Amino acid sequence: MPERQALNSSIRPTRCVKAIAVALICGLALIAGCKTQDDAASAATQMSATAKSLSDYYAALGVILSNTDKIYAINARLYSKPYSDESRKQLKTTQDELARRVQLAADLSTLAGNFAKLTGSEAPADVAASCNKLETEVDGLASRTASTGEQNMIKSALQLLVTAIQERKERDAARAMDSLASGLSNLFDKEAPAWNSVDEVYSGLAANLANSLVDQNAVDNTALLKAALEPFGLTPAPASVEVNAKLAPVAKQQIADRQAALEASYTNATDAMSKSLKEMSERIHLVAEDKPMAFRAPPVTVSTVEQWATQVLSW
Amino acid sequence: MANALDDVKNTFLSLDSQYNMLLAGCKTQEQRDALTAQYSAAQQHYQSALNAVLNDDDAQVAALSTQLKALNTQVVQATSQVGDISKVIDNITAAVSLGAKLITMAAPGPV
Numbered sequence: 001m002p003e004r005q006a007l008n009s010s011i012r013p014t015r016c017v018k019a020i021a022v023a024l025i026c027g028l029a030l031i032a033g034c035k036t037q038d039d040a041a042s043a044a045t046q047m048s049a050t051a052k053s054l055s056d057y058y059a060a061l062g063v064i065l066s067n068t069d070k071i072y073a074i075n076a077r078l079y080s081k082p083y084s085d086e087s088r089k090q091l092k093t094t095q096d097e098l099a100r101r102v103q104l105a106a107d108l109s110t111l112a113g114n115f116a117k118l119t120g121s122e123a124p125a126d127v128a129a130s131c132n133k134l135e136t137e138v139d140g141l142a143s144r145t146a147s148t149g150e151q152n153m154i155k156s157a158l159q160l161l162v163t164a165i166q167e168r169k170e171r172d173a174a175r176a177m178d179s180l181a182s183g184l185s186n187l188f189d190k191e192a193p194a195w196n197s198v199d200e201v202y203s204g205l206a207a208n209l210a211n212s213l214v215d216q217n218a219v220d221n222t223a224l225l226k227a228a229l230e231p232f233g234l235t236p237a238p239a240s241v242e243v244n245a246k247l248a249p250v251a252k253q254q255i256a257d258r259q260a261a262l263e264a265s266y267t268n269a270t271d272a273m274s275k276s277l278k279e280m281s282e283r284i285h286l287v288a289e290d291k292p293m294a295f296r297a298p299p300v301t302v303s304t305v306e307q308w309a310t311q312v313l314s315w
Numbered sequence: 316m317a318n319a320l321d322d323v324k325n326t327f328l329s330l331d332s333q334y335n336m337l338l339a340g341c342k343t344q345e346q347r348d349a350l351t352a353q354y355s356a357a358q359q360h361y362q363s364a365l366n367a368v369l370n371d372d373d374a375q376v377a378a379l380s381t382q383l384k385a386l387n388t389q390v391v392q393a394t395s396q397v398g399d400i401s402k403v404i405d406n407i408t409a410a411v412s413l414g415a416k417l418i419t420m421a422a423p424g425p426v
Contacts (some may be wrong), residue, residue, distance in 0.1 A: 035393050059381055075331075080332055080351070081333065082351055082352075082354060084359060087355070087359050089360050090359065090366055094365055097366070120388055194320065194365055197321065197324045197365060200324065200328075205331060208331050208332045
């Protein structure tokens with residue numbers, strides 16, 4: 001998957017990413033100190049799975065954005081639709097923002113997955129070191145202006161967490177951790193319209209380009225005959241211009257149907273991701289409140305996200 | 316709540332879907348240049364809006380957004396008016412210009 005590799009190669013961890021990731025470990029470690037080891041470990045495992053889905057979700061959006069860039073370039077070449085340097089620069093900025101989110105979620109997944117190792121005897125030293133690091137890193141959030149309200153919520157939770165850890169107030173730290181998880185969930189929901197538009201623009205541009213190519217007889221429409229021929233082990237002959245033209249309306253209907261299906265699939269994945277994050281947040285809330293965790297498996301909606309992301313990442 | 320990003324996106328996608336037909340309908344190089352410039356601007360406005368956090372709660376943005384929706388309707392109908400290409404380009408220019416105003420009212424971008 002070259003697109004994903006390219007995306008990952010452009011990843012540059014930010015202070016925000018590090019701060020949130022370290023804070024999550026600190027929080028979970030402290031929760032473990034005031035709650036059963038099983039529940040804390042389970043919360044970490046669930047968070048790891050949910051964060052991995054979030055990372056894959058953002059990576060899939062990166063592929064969609066990369067394909068949008070390619071369509072802009074094709075449109076410029078074939079139809080003289082301008083693709084200015086300014087537009088390229090703006091699209092690159094969006095790609096960079098996505099890459100940061102891929103890294104953030106991947107860090108959360110990896111670190112939460114390693115949580116069990118941090119609950120050992122070395123954990124207090126790790127927490128102390130992390131606190132010092134957090135103090136200097138929390139301010140890094142201020143330079144980020146996307147979804148300001150939600151980012152401020154995350155920043156406040158981080159500051160509370162640092163203070164609580166320094167003062168050894170485990171209950172306050174657990175609550176801060178709870179607030180942090182909620183902030184991440186809210187951040188995802190707040191940014192969802194922007195990412196929705198990325199998907200809609202891609203599917204819209206792709207459908208427009210596909211329709212133009214069908215109009216120009218630049219598409220082999222005999223692929224539509226597969227449903228009739230494949231059961232008999234047959235393949236269509238190269239289409240004449242006449243046959244291709246007769247099949248054009250069917251091809252255009254397929255473009256419209258699949259565009260709708262693509263958008264529906266993305267909407268389902270986004271809804272599922274939002275539900276997974278909310279469910280994760282609610283479960284951490286239970287642990288933070290010293291209440292038993294009813295479910296120990298990752299949120300079921302995670303699989304819907306993974307299916308969509310796997311499909312897109314294979315493009 | 317007005318969704319300014321959606322409005323700017325719709326202007327761009329409408330123009331993209333009709334661009335080839337409208338370009339073919341242009342009678343002069345000046346018209347072709349105007350159409351191309353508006354397409355480029357609409358694309359840039361969308362990409363900029365995506366990188367900004369638009370303040371949909373602002374009343375002025377909401378009012379502009381309502382106007383843009385009305386203009387977008389005219390852009391969508393542009394193909395049927397292709398006989399009057401000057402009017403079509405005027406409508407597109409108005410919609411794209413309004414999109415630019417929305418973006419200048421946006422909150423600072425994410426980077």
